[in-house]
Amino acid sequence: MPIYDIAGLKVNIINNKGRTLKQAAPYLAENQSENQHIDIEINVTEERVRQAVAEHPEMNSNDWEYMLSGSDFYTKLIKYNGILLHSSCIVVDGVAYAFSADSGTGKSTHTKLWLKRFGDRAHMLNDDKPALREIDGTVYACGTPWSGKHDYSTPELVPLGGICFLERSDTNFIKKADTKKAVFSIFSQTVRNLGPNAMDKLFDVIETLFKKVPLYELGCNISDEAVDVAYNAMKRSADEFK
Numbered sequence: 001m002p003i004y005d006i007a008g009l010k011v012n013i014i015n016n017k018g019r020t021l022k023q024a025a026p027y028l029a030e031n032q033s034e035n036q037h038i039d040i041e042i043n044v045t046e047e048r049v050r051q052a053v054a055e056h057p058e059m060n061s062n063d064w065e066y067m068l069s070g071s072d073f074y075t076k077l078i079k080y081n082g083i084l085l086h087s088s089c090i091v092v093d094g095v096a097y098a099f100s101a102d103s104g105t106g107k108s109t110h111t112k113l114w115l116k117r118f119g120d121r122a123h124m125l126n127d128d129k130p131a132l133r134e135i136d137g138t139v140y141a142c143g144t145p146w147s148g149k150h151d152y153s154t155p156e157l158v159p160l161g162g163i164c165f166l167e168r169s170d171t172n173f174i175k176k177a178d179t180k181k182a183v184f185s186i187f188s189q190t191v192r193n194l195g196p197n198a199m200d201k202l203f204d205v206i207e208t209l210f211k212k213v214p215l216y217e218l219g220c221n222i223s224d225e226a227v228d229v230a231y232n233a234m235k236r237s238a239d240e241f242k
Helices: 018-027 046-055 061-080 107-121 179-188 196-212 224-241
Strands: 003-006 009-014 040-043 082-084 087-092 095-100 122-126 131-135 138-142 157-168 173-176 215-220
Touching: 003 018, 009 018, 009 061, 018 061, 040 061, 046 061, 061 082, 061 131, 061 196, 082 196, 087 107, 095 107, 095 138, 095 224, 107 122, 107 224, 122 138, 131 157, 131 196, 138 196, 157 179, 157 224, 173 224, 179 196, 215 224
Parallel strands: 009 040, 095 157, 157 215
Antiparallel strands: 003 009, 082 131, 087 095, 087 122, 131 138, 138 157, 173 215
16 A cells, blocks of 8 residues: 655555556655555545446546546545645746646646746646645645646645636736636636535635635737746736735
């Protein structure tokens, strides 16, 4: 039963295999002692996988094991002041920036432009499902093994400098996010099937994000100018929030 360091937590993934085993390999904890404290335990049984495949045969057992293990992690993460945000999260000069939107909007395309624009100053933290977690008063973006079909992730915790809700536009613009719209955007891009008690905790975490992380709406096209527009505004706000 290997132990992993994910989002600053000790995670035990029972029956780990296939895609999850491969993508979790960089997150293996140095200390594999069975006596250490475990924060989150994940156990995706074969019965759960068989049931999922029977209900949705368009996905194979390997993919379902991966999806269910990720769902278990993010559902239990709420206990530790953390949530999933469906987004592409990039790090520039030691600060993380998350771009969230519905699938197919262009999140990964936009962050790839950042990688090209900033070169060695930038790297991908997680291209699909980073964890956002408050630790000792600071909100961090965290790499996780559940990182999309291309598995772009880095096992680290990085201070979160901003969240941008992205939409396609012929011209490039960025503005502070409308509060009501931002609440809906975060709520629609995270795990919501948590149960009544955990839902209260979810809203507490979202409230913390609003207090401690700049939130933006970004309209952009596929251009270097789009990167400059987003980065200049988000970096300035990140510096002001320090």
